[in-house]
Amino acid sequence: MDGEKISRRKPRSDGQRNRQHLLDTAKAAFQSGETDIPLDEVARRAGVGIGTLYRHFANRDALIEAVYRNELDRLAAAATQLAGTHPPVEALRAWMLLFVDYIAAKQVIAPALNGLVGGTCALYAASAEIIKGTIDGLVSRAVKNGDIRPDLDPLDFLRALVGVSNVAAAPGWEASARRLVDILIAGSQPPTASQSRT
Amino acid sequence: MDGEKISRRKPRSDGQRNRQHLLDTAKAAFQSGETDIPLDEVARRAGVGIGTLYRHFANRDALIEAVYRNELDRLAAAATQLAGTHPPVEALRAWMLLFVDYIAAKQVIAPALNGLVGGTCALYAASAEIIKGTIDGLVSRAVKNGDIRPDLDPLDFLRALVGVSNVAAAPGWEASARRLVDILIAGSQPPTASQSRT
DNA sequence: TAGATATGCGGAGGATTACTCCGCTTAACA
DNA sequence: TGTTAAGCGGAGTAATCCTCCGCATATCTA
Numbered sequence: 166m167d168g169e170k171i172s173r174r175k176p177r178s179d180g181q182r183n184r185q186h187l188l189d190t191a192k193a194a195f196q197s198g199e200t201d202i203p204l205d206e207v208a209r210r211a212g213v214g215i216g217t218l219y220r221h222f223a224n225r226d227a228l229i230e231a232v233y234r235n236e237l238d239r240l241a242a243a244a245t246q247l248a249g250t251h252p253p254v255e256a257l258r259a260w261m262l263l264f265v266d267y268i269a270a271k272q273v274i275a276p277a278l279n280g281l282v283g284g285t286c287a288l289y290a291a292s293a294e295i296i297k298g299t300i301d302g303l304v305s306r307a308v309k310n311g312d313i314r315p316d317l318d319p320l321d322f323l324r325a326l327v328g329v330s331n332v333a334a335a336p337g338w339e340a341s342a343r344r345l346v347d348i349l350i351a352g353s354q355p356p357t358a359s360q361s362r363t
Numbered sequence: 364m365d366g367e368k369i370s371r372r373k374p375r376s377d378g379q380r381n382r383q384h385l386l387d388t389a390k391a392a393f394q395s396g397e398t399d400i401p402l403d404e405v406a407r408r409a410g411v412g413i414g415t416l417y418r419h420f421a422n423r424d425a426l427i428e429a430v431y432r433n434e435l436d437r438l439a440a441a442a443t444q445l446a447g448t449h450p451p452v453e454a455l456r457a458w459m460l461l462f463v464d465y466i467a468a469k470q471v472i473a474p475a476l477n478g479l480v481g482g483t484c485a486l487y488a489a490s491a492e493i494i495k496g497t498i499d500g501l502v503s504r505a506v507k508n509g510d511i512r513p514d515l516d517p518l519d520f521l522r523a524l525v526g527v528s529n530v531a532a533a534p535g536w537e538a539s540a541r542r543l544v545d546i547l548i549a550g551s552q553p554p555t556a557s558q559s560r561t
Numbered sequence: 562t563a564g565a566t567a568t569g570c571g572g573a574g575g576a577t578t579a580c581t582c583c584g585c586t587t588a589a590c591a
Numbered sequence: 592t593g594t595t596a597a598g599c600g601g602a603g604t605a606a607t608c609c610t611c612c613g614c615a616t617a618t619c620t621a
Contacts, residue, residue: 410572
């Protein structure tokens, strides 16, 4: 059923180059706040025709997704690296802070994550499992180590981070985001010495 | 400079009625997920012409804002009431949970709050101060009572709630939101018996 | 009640944007 | 170097936002 078209030829070099130009142009535009830039304009800035844009990306959403996919994958890769070099709860904390830094540098991620955790729209569906698996691995390792209460859904952390990233435009947001990371970790510790609610 | 036009006549009854019809129609559409419904369609469903819609609401954003304004104001009113009947930290907690319930019932609020805390777009600016004042009052009362660390920005809580509300579409989001409220409160307590992070 | 008039209604239509289609160009292969 | 198909470009179509202006009617005055 899954008719995979096997191409005998190597993909054309100019095609790949144009595709990359389009991605770079769109990413730059989104980062600078031009989120609803006309696609004609994206094509023009990338130095290609509008037809070429639509050849590579079926519609606006497909282009946006392609831009965000790459960023999310890099974030997931960082988590794997952190998990190998830090104790569990530190890895979790470090990744969440990295998350914040990442958003600080490139505010492109927020909508992607929103769609990711929301899960309703088919957009970003491909990366969803990767990121979910990432946070799941970090949290479950911290739980096994006794640093985090076991009754928490790892997705809770992701949801909180998504929230932070969604308000990235506010002036003092970055400090706020760092505080929230610590609050989340502090509030998720098992009730050893302190008294938890109820 | 602020040339306020003083109208001698009472506003026409049909005008007010049509405006309300438009608001109700738009609200219903947004709640049912038709967020990018054409405005022509909104006007049609409301039984008025497109010109009438634009007479009452300058553009799409103005219509959306008008829909959300009312919801936010009601939320702020609830906080005032809670503050008068509950001890500080309980009032904060109750309001945050009410927030969650409110979103559960009507998922209309999320984008409004996003714009509110983000602050960049002029949208929702009018309600921003109201909600900010609301959370500020709740948190500062809890701080004075010694339930919450004093080094937290009240907006942090708002930002976290906005995050929760932005992912309201996911299946298990409601339980997650409640857990997050408790995590936030637990993580915000002053370090009395337990040891806080650095 | 009837006339005057400003407030409000309605929808045609201009401008903008998303997306399609198809003939031409050019990189990959023999 | 010739063949071939992958890829390019932009004119054109459809959908949507928003404006404009003549017509209708609710409110006010007498």
